[in-house]
Amino acid sequence: MQSTQKNIKNNNLLININKLNVFFNTPEGLSHVVKDVNFNVKKGTCLGVVGESGSGKTQTFFSITGLLAKNGYAEGEANFKNYNLITCDDEIRRGFLGKSIGFIFQDPMTSLTPHLKIGDQLAEIAIYHKKITKSQALQRAAEVMDVVKLPNNRDIINSYPHELSGGMKQRIMIAISLMCEPDLIIADEPTTALDVTTQAEILNIFNELKNNLNIGLVLISHNIGVIAETSNEVLVMKNGQILENGNTHEVLTKPKNDYTKHLLSCIPPWIGN
Amino acid sequence: MNKKHIKIIEDYSNIKGRSLWVDARRRLFQNKAAVVSLFLIFLIAFLSFFGPFFLKYSFSDTDWNSIYYPPSLNNGHFLGTDGNGRDLLVRILYGGRLSLTIGILATLVSVFIGVIYGTIAGYFGGKLDIFMMRVVEILYAMPYLIFVILLMVVFGRNIYFLFIAIGAVEWLTMARIVRGQTISLKEKEFIETSKALGQSNFMIIWKHIIPNLAGPIVVYITLMVPSVIILESFLSFLGLGVQEPLTSWGVLISEGAREMETAWWLLIFPGIFMTITLASLNFIGDGLRDAIDPKEY
Numbered sequence: 210m211q212s213t214q215k216n217i218k219n220n221n222l223l224i225n226i227n228k229l230n231v232f233f234n235t236p237e238g239l240s241h242v243v244k245d246v247n248f249n250v251k252k253g254t255c256l257g258v259v260g261e262s263g264s265g266k267t268q269t270f271f272s273i274t275g276l277l278a279k280n281g282y283a284e285g286e287a288n289f290k291n292y293n294l295i296t297c298d299d300e301i302r303r304g305f306l307g308k309s310i311g312f313i314f315q316d317p318m319t320s321l322t323p324h325l326k327i328g329d330q331l332a333e334i335a336i337y338h339k340k341i342t343k344s345q346a347l348q349r350a351a352e353v354m355d356v357v358k359l360p361n362n363r364d365i366i367n368s369y370p371h372e373l374s375g376g377m378k379q380r381i382m383i384a385i386s387l388m389c390e391p392d393l394i395i396a397d398e399p400t401t402a403l404d405v406t407t408q409a410e411i412l413n414i415f416n417e418l419k420n421n422l423n424i425g426l427v428l429i430s431h432n433i434g435v436i437a438e439t440s441n442e443v444l445v446m447k448n449g450q451i452l453e454n455g456n457t458h459e460v461l462t463k464p465k466n467d468y469t470k471h472l473l474s475c476i477p478p479w480i481g482n
Numbered sequence: 483m484n485k486k487h488i489k490i491i492e493d494y495s496n497i498k499g500r501s502l503w504v505d506a507r508r509r510l511f512q513n514k515a516a517v518v519s520l521f522l523i524f525l526i527a528f529l530s531f532f533g534p535f536f537l538k539y540s541f542s543d544t545d546w547n548s549i550y551y552p553p554s555l556n557n558g559h560f561l562g563t564d565g566n567g568r569d570l571l572v573r574i575l576y577g578g579r580l581s582l583t584i585g586i587l588a589t590l591v592s593v594f595i596g597v598i599y600g601t602i603a604g605y606f607g608g609k610l611d612i613f614m615m616r617v618v619e620i621l622y623a624m625p626y627l628i629f630v631i632l633l634m635v636v637f638g639r640n641i642y643f644l645f646i647a648i649g650a651v652e653w654l655t656m657a658r659i660v661r662g663q664t665i666s667l668k669e670k671e672f673i674e675t676s677k678a679l680g681q682s683n684f685m686i687i688w689k690h691i692i693p694n695l696a697g698p699i700v701v702y703i704t705l706m707v708p709s710v711i712i713l714e715s716f717l718s719f720l721g722l723g724v725q726e727p728l729t730s731w732g733v734l735i736s737e738g739a740r741e742m743e744t745a746w747w748l749l750i751f752p753g754i755f756m757t758i759t760l761a762s763l764n765f766i767g768d769g770l771r772d773a774i775d776p777k778e779y
Contacts, residue, residue: 307678311679312678312679314675320671322672322690322693323694324693324775385675
């Protein structure tokens with residue numbers, strides 16, 4: 210029984226990160242920001258990544274998607290669909306980005322191009338990756354806008370980014386990453402810039418994506434509450450190293466590492482468990 | 483896909499056409515100063531290109547009976563004549579043809595080169611940027627007069643090469659402005675988002691950087707057209723540009739300035755035409771800058 214479950218789990222493997230290191234060339238010398246990181250993301254599950262600022266959680270995923278700053282470089286393996294995303298050609302990686310891998314940024318207010326209409330921005334990415342016509346792309350846009358629960362699709366398709374609220378923009382960002390039916394979505398602090406009620410709605414959408422569409426989700430956050438609500442597994446990072454890795458419930462209820470205990474003790478007691 | 487989605491798409495295709503440029507046009511037409519200026523520019527352009535057909539003198543005809551004749555309605559010299567007895571109105575209209583064409587064509591040439599050069603240098607940065615900007619600085623350091631003279635010597639004294647020569651000089655500042663704007667734009671999150679969505683560099687420059695540059699570019703164009711018109715008159719004065727009996731506004735004004743104590747109309751009337759054109763261009767530039775920014779309503 211257990212072995213069959215393991216097999217299913219292996220078939221569900223989406224991306225495997227093996228001995229990933231990230232370095233930055235700085236005037237003071239080489240800075241080692243991510244140190245020998247290993248982890249997996251499976252289909253239909255959510256991996257939460259917690260850690261303080263500067264713990265390397267964002268840079269880990271920037272290195273996978275080739276978004277590192279010019280003075281940074283990565284070593285190691287990030288195996289995704291038979292390619293190593295760290296060493297493969299830019300062209301191949303670009304083929305995956307936006308198509309199989311969606312990336313959602315922290316600040317929805319500035320992530321949309323100000324002079325393009327929402328419909329055009331949604332359609333653009335599908336036209337580029339799937340080589341479909343604009344009307345097909347707009348049909349797809351209307352579909353994904355339903356998935357992220359945006360009412361009045363027609364009005365929104367025809368509006369400019371500055372006419373929408375922060376929560377709506379973040380939904381649009383999720384919709385854009387859903388346009389090409391991705392396998393993996395990386396969300397870098399997707400709720401940090403939003404208020405608590407909007408945050409809860411966005412997390413609900415994430416839960417639906419992973420349960421209904423079988424998408425593998427990576428949720429980077431410094432908010433343990435957010436991680437506890439959505440993720441199945443959790444990575445605790447500090448100084449570029451993974452301190453603790455495992456089932457979210459287990460890590461949060463029985464932390465083994467001192468730093469994790471410390472992190473959990475920072476949650477005010479009246480918020481509860 | 484269900485019926486609701488199809489309905490949405492049908493609705494969407496029914497209201498198509500509200501693109502950025504349609505919106506911009508609507509906003510431009512709400513700006514009264516810009517509308518009046520547009521009307522004046524079109525009026526002056528229309529008169530310059532078609533007016534001479536309806537006047538009885540040609541731009542090179544000499545009327546020996548009326549040399550330095552002041553403006554009057556009696557003999558058809560509505561704006562007077564110059565020292566060679568040539569009708570001033572016809573000469574202003576002919577000069578307008580030339581000045582407007584040079585102003586617009588040379589500006590287009592320089593915007594074309596400057597925008598491409600500036601976005602490439604700014605977007606890719608690094609060594610390429612350093613190399614490209616040093617080239618611009620070397621060209622800046624070169625006296626542009628020598629540069630223009632060289633071009634005219636190599637390609638011959640053709641009026642079309644005057645457009646290219648002026649454009650080739652004026653693009654330097656454009657490239658610098660565009661590069662600076664591109665550097666600040668490429669750090670914005672929406673460019674990062676486009677990269678994370680796997681778009682190619684060309685697409686990012688074309689769809690996400692150049693449209694966002696439209697504001698500064700348009701403002702600079704409206705400043706550039708007047709400076710090109712003035713540069714042309716300077717080159718013509720040195721005998722490198724337009725030659726007699728052809729003329730341009732710059733030439734007319736510099737000739738008029740020499741004789742303003744005896745024949746004031748030779749300075750005043752070309753001056754009025756040029757002033758109206760330049761002021762209108764400035765108002766249009768202001769209006770366009772506001773109209774292109776979708777946040778202005």
